[in-house]
Amino acid sequence: MPVMTYIEAIRKGIWEEMERDDRVFMIGEDIGAHGGAFKLSAGMQEHFGPNRIVDTPLAENAFVGAAIGAALMGLRPIVEMQFADFISTCYDLIVNYAAKARYRWAAGVPIVIRGPSGGGVRGGPFHSNNPEIAFVHTPGLKVVVPATAYDAKGLIKAAIRDPDPVLYFEHKLLYRRIKEDVPAGDYVVPLGQARVARAGTDISVITYGAMVYVALEAAEKLAQEGDGVDVEVIDLRCLVPLDSEAVLASVRKTSRVILLHEDTRTAGFAGELAAQIASDAFDCLDAPVLRVTAPDCPVPYSPPLEDAFLPHASDVIAAVRRSMAY
Amino acid sequence: MATVTRELGSRLLSTMKLMRELEHRIENLYRQGKIVGGVFIGRGQEAISAGSAIQTLPEDVVCPSHRDLAAFLLRGLPPWMVVANYLGRKDGPTRGRDGNTHLGALPLGIISFISSMAAIVPVANGVAFSFQYRKQPNVVLCYFGDGATSRGEWHEAMNFGAVFKLPIVYLCVNNQYAYSTPVSRQMAVEHITDRAQGYGIPCQLVDGNDVLGVYEAAQKAIARARKGEGPTLLECVTFRMSGHSAHDQAEYVPKELFEKWQKKDPILRFEKHLLEHNVLSRQDIDDVYSKVQAEVESAVTRAEQSPYPDPSGLLEGVYASAE
Numbered sequence: 001m002p003v004m005t006y007i008e009a010i011r012k013g014i015w016e017e018m019e020r021d022d023r024v025f026m027i028g029e030d031i032g033a034h035g036g037a038f039k040l041s042a043g044m045q046e047h048f049g050p051n052r053i054v055d056t057p058l059a060e061n062a063f064v065g066a067a068i069g070a071a072l073m074g075l076r077p078i079v080e081m082q083f084a085d086f087i088s089t090c091y092d093l094i095v096n097y098a099a100k101a102r103y104r105w106a107a108g109v110p111i112v113i114r115g116p117s118g119g120g121v122r123g124g125p126f127h128s129n130n131p132e133i134a135f136v137h138t139p140g141l142k143v144v145v146p147a148t149a150y151d152a153k154g155l156i157k158a159a160i161r162d163p164d165p166v167l168y169f170e171h172k173l174l175y176r177r178i179k180e181d182v183p184a185g186d187y188v189v190p191l192g193q194a195r196v197a198r199a200g201t202d203i204s205v206i207t208y209g210a211m212v213y214v215a216l217e218a219a220e221k222l223a224q225e226g227d228g229v230d231v232e233v234i235d236l237r238c239l240v241p242l243d244s245e246a247v248l249a250s251v252r253k254t255s256r257v258i259l260l261h262e263d264t265r266t267a268g269f270a271g272e273l274a275a276q277i278a279s280d281a282f283d284c285l286d287a288p289v290l291r292v293t294a295p296d297c298p299v300p301y302s303p304p305l306e307d308a309f310l311p312h313a314s315d316v317i318a319a320v321r322r323s324m325a326y
Numbered sequence: 327m328a329t330v331t332r333e334l335g336s337r338l339l340s341t342m343k344l345m346r347e348l349e350h351r352i353e354n355l356y357r358q359g360k361i362v363g364g365v366f367i368g369r370g371q372e373a374i375s376a377g378s379a380i381q382t383l384p385e386d387v388v389c390p391s392h393r394d395l396a397a398f399l400l401r402g403l404p405p406w407m408v409v410a411n412y413l414g415r416k417d418g419p420t421r422g423r424d425g426n427t428h429l430g431a432l433p434l435g436i437i438s439f440i441s442s443m444a445a446i447v448p449v450a451n452g453v454a455f456s457f458q459y460r461k462q463p464n465v466v467l468c469y470f471g472d473g474a475t476s477r478g479e480w481h482e483a484m485n486f487g488a489v490f491k492l493p494i495v496y497l498c499v500n501n502q503y504a505y506s507t508p509v510s511r512q513m514a515v516e517h518i519t520d521r522a523q524g525y526g527i528p529c530q531l532v533d534g535n536d537v538l539g540v541y542e543a544a545q546k547a548i549a550r551a552r553k554g555e556g557p558t559l560l561e562c563v564t565f566r567m568s569g570h571s572a573h574d575q576a577e578y579v580p581k582e583l584f585e586k587w588q589k590k591d592p593i594l595r596f597e598k599h600l601l602e603h604n605v606l607s608r609q610d611i612d613d614v615y616s617k618v619q620a621e622v623e624s625a626v627t628r629a630e631q632s633p634y635p636d637p638s639g640l641l642e643g644v645y646a647s648a649e
Contacts, residue, residue: 025459039577051459060485062448069452071388072437075459077452092479097449103643104423105332105430105438139644164645 004182007175009149013156027054028080060090081115085129091110098165099140116172124301130263142166147212154189171210192241200232204250207260208236218316248295255286265293335605342372345395356572363425367436368393370567373592377540387435389450389468401434405438409629422635444477454492465551466494473504484525491556495547501566506578522559
């Protein structure tokens, strides 16, 4: 099995889908000759031509709208947001046009909007956001948040083949830091199936994206530091559709839960998970549901500030100890 | 001016009249309390959608806005379905999920607009892009009002359409008011064409109350798009002979303007042309009109027979069903 980085896995998934289906094309800023800001599409325009790796003016409304129109006509566009932060500029087309079209007039909009999200790379307030929650809260959209290279490839393929609009938020910190065996051939990771990233018995950490690695780091430290706590880590993979069963099954098993995300706190995804756990697994809980998230502030640039903003393994460990003390 | 055949003259006239009478009936249904949502009509603007959409081929696509009813009808949407949509009935094209002409029908080549009016323009570009992508010799007619041209989505889409040389015709229905806002408060230039020229799009000012003028301008623009020569913008100058919607009395519009534009009524004007050029006789015209009246009545009857949607279907169609 070839070893691949997270970004290579996404690229490979797109490449294979473009070979498999000539309705699939990619559109966005600087993705052609330049190969994209993160080089995800380097060399793709040479192979597929400028009609399928489509460079556009710097205008998100224009190319997201074009992708929606093309999708209505049966094509399968993949839109690259150069940075996920910029998705706010075309919010109207995504939430008012794409998300509501099937419900309103039975017109499917099979687009994938993908791009780098997340902090930890000193990107500052406009290149570090985690904008997923606005779209989680928009019925009609699906939201994918891969953590591993294996999932990055399998989920992008599932997203491209999906008949509904899918937002696929890559974590830019993982692009070249995560490297693992990824099958060379065709496989799909179905949307809406969470993954047990680490099996454990005492407490569940439910998370997604780059925070999966923070949770795993915390789990290993807790195992080594004589706490005697066996942590289970659940990687959600998708926020919509949500694998609620996997979340509840883990909580029922461990009776304690930490909800971890890099997005800011208030009305973040942890709030929704907490509500589901409280209503459907209340009887199983031995401790309050705890959240570990970024605080309610923009993502700052300067290293000591950004480090203070991002959740770390030490924050997860503190929350685990607090929960275990009940 | 183009010579009009009997067939074309009669189709144009009957389409405009059908739009006028159907919308008139829809306003009455609103006043009777049978239509509970917004009613947006294009009285006085019928020549624009009729004179352009009548030239589309089956594989072409139209993206009409809410005052372009003739485009929906010319693509084959049955009038009763329009009424059923207004009434919120199960058999309307949106099955009660949306009202007025917020509707689309892919098999008929009608793409739905949404309330943030300029959003349709980049989406229409995408349809045109799909024709280019598939090397299909088809065109898109995209309609929007003067108000929509102030929004960023419109400007981005104009630029994109020009850069990609898309096979699309942009039809600006300049009815001089966006809700209560006059064009003078919308832009510092005089015409929409002044805006579009900046994007490198050939433009033409058209008398939007002259159906043959619209027809000719659209004919050229469609031919240009079909040949792969890129988009054209037609600014069709007209006047909204109503409020923004049925609840709006439009007190903000000077009365003289309604009086002035009443004299330019596109249907009466075309009637006169047909009579003067011996295309249709008075009797022919009356026959067309009585057919239209019968069509409107049967449309309302059929729409009212359609039941309301069953609330058990509330969640259907948010996503594709898992099959």
